[in-house]
Amino acid sequence: MQSNQSAFDALDICCRIIAKKMDSTAIEEWRVSDYNRLSSQLGKQTKVYLSVNTLKRLFGQLKTPQRYFPQKATRDALAQFIGYRDWQEFELVNSVQPIEAKPEPLIAQPEEEIAPKAPKKNRRKYIYAGIVAFLLLVLIGGFFILKSVQPASDTELICENPFGNVPHTAVFKLKSKLPHIGNEEFKIDFMDEALQTPISGKKEIAKFFRNPGVVYATLLYHDKPIDTISVYMQTKGWVANSGNDTSRAFPIAGLKALNPKNIYVSKEQLDSAGLATNKPFLVGFSNIKPSNISGDNFSFTCRVFSEQSRPGTQCVETTVIILGEKHRHLLTLNRSNCVAFSQYKFSETRVVGAEQFLGALAFDPTNGGDIEIRVVNKKASVMLNGKKVLATSYKKSIGKVMGIKILFSGIGKAVSPKLQDLSTKEVF
Template sequence: MEPNSAPSNSQSAFDALDACCKAIMQKMGPVAIEDWRVSDYNRLSSQLGKQTKVYLSVNTLKRLFGQLKTPQRYFPQKATRDALSQFIGYRDWQEYELVNAAAQFGEVKPEKQHKVAEIEKNKSKSYRKYLYAGISALLLIILAGGFYIWKSTNGPTGIKLICENPFGNVPHTAVFKLKSKSVIKDRDGFKIDFMDEALQTPISGEKEVAKFFRNPGVVYATLLYHDKPVDTVSVYMQTKGWVANSGNDTSRAYPIAGLKPLNPKHIYVSKEQLDSAGLATNKPFLVGFSNIKPSHINGDNFVFNCRVFSEQSRPGTQCVETTIIILGEKHRHLLTLNRSNCVAFSQYKFSEKRVLGSEQFLGALAFDPINGGDIEIRVEHKKASVILNGKSVLTTSYVKSIGKVMGIKILFSGIGKAISPELKDLATGEIF
């Protein structure tokens, strides 16, 4: 984050920032800020990101708390201030400033207490009435201002994000627009977040947005109003059975064998096929196998089984990952597995429930399928379990339904192989 110049009322703004930082330190625990280590700053960054979707670097946090000296006092930009205030329970920075100012207004400094006492003794009852009336008027103004802020930040009601062509093949250009029963007055407050598939893009009532998607899968496009989620729609890049694509980074995708269907009992692509697709195999790369199609299978009540093989570490790659993704209409399940020395990069995500190996030790998820390994994911009424090589290694639960299953993705660091993946509805027996 780049610092902004200090505001015109810098002293009051910095006082509010100091009070906010103090509240954050109290929330994080009893350790004094002077004794914080990098792990403490990383813990704050992680918790802040989970709650507000804003991730701050260690150096930015050190500047905020005055532990990293700068020529001029650091004052963060509005998005950062909003995140800090949201972290301690406020809607945004403007609401926090109002509440903080009101609290400061009500304070009486100790050195002035004896003077105040003398004045209070000489006040008449009528003066007190005027004083109380003035305070009441001030509180009404603060409440009215808070209501205005709440109304403006929550945005207009009844706004929906629409995708005019949500189902397509690969590649696919999807068209998005806003739908509302009333005129959309705020033309600058809306944008669409496409997760990792595309850049955030502004949208208004009169404007359509077209986005190009090159990878098989499901994209969850979220409408944001002043950076707060309002609505979500899904876009499906369908396949004809299991297909393969690959890439060295997230900006380019290489369809393998023209995305022709692979043998579902032996899903594999060779180095020669990767070379012919134009992939630079002398650099770290991913190979992804995808099967994307509509189904009636309940994404909260199914079992998935697959035997996988991964290759040995190749030059430039120390940790070889295996990832299983179950794509639903609304959310997804994700499981990333690593060998025991790399479990810091493991993670699991069942709908809204997400745990990273960098924040919680996931040693039980250690998995090394060089010679083959069996993965089972079982979800029964939003209670999930993971079984690796016949051993139960994880149980958890979540709240938000992912809807019907719309696809499966199996990703490998380097060249991997999947044998007979199967996903079955536990209630109906339908197989994906």
């Protein structure tokens, strides 16, 4: 595990690489507009939006009593912004190694001081003693390794109320075969839906979720995932909500059901919800409910419309998310000049436009565009306006379909979305 100093050294290296990527002046000369530009680009690429003050603290330009070190979700976003999978990979590639002490030079002993060779019988005793000592070390080491692994293998995460409406307060706790798990290093990672939180023993953790959808809560032991459960914020049909960043959400029209054949909200409805439409914002349409439809064998079709670019927004995205019990599928589309921000994720298979050119996924639905996603036995394909543009596969099942989300940068419209099981023909 890294020391505090090496952790901050890694953060400094990351900040310097980000500043270089922004191709701007020295950090000390940055203005508010530079931080706003970074916040916008970071949000578009990673879906994590950081305020100007948070960025200033990261870059050491806003002095605090103690050096600011961001939470894991923020560190992962910073690493992804410069081309890494997550913060752990960034630390491995950019690790700051301590300087090793040079060994003392060996000084030869005078010949008369060299001990005579031991008789063969004595040497045999030394060999046997060494073997016994080695076996004891192996047994002791194995004991401590087993002791450190046992809490992880015998502990799982449970949620006492995994099904709720919006908003929802979910309660989490540990379940273990061990009589006492004390203050072991367990944490719950809620991805970008809530802060990572330590948990131990019989302690209960309550988390507030304000957005419709599925939250995948992962139990970490010594920062390694050992269990994942899901929490469902259900809706009654298609509903709309919006926000300027990941920390605030604005229910639109009281989360009342919208017309499934013409899913749309107006600027007046956004204003009534309290959303500042003079800043970049997202509008999300969600339909969350249990189903028996396989997330590994289905077809999804929808016609979408997006608005023209608005002030402060250069890239207008359209995102479709299929939420399963265990994992999710995600497709983010952009116009040809912004495909660097496009990405797709089918269960564990993920490709982002910043790491691999996704020109085939260029998509401009200003005047309407057709999206079709088809998954057959964990083999996924995407068709845009009737043309096949992507074929990929994955290994981990996402389970049954539990919801659909369609997100737009700015105001968008979805017409007659349809998701159907390819085997049973059940329609979501």
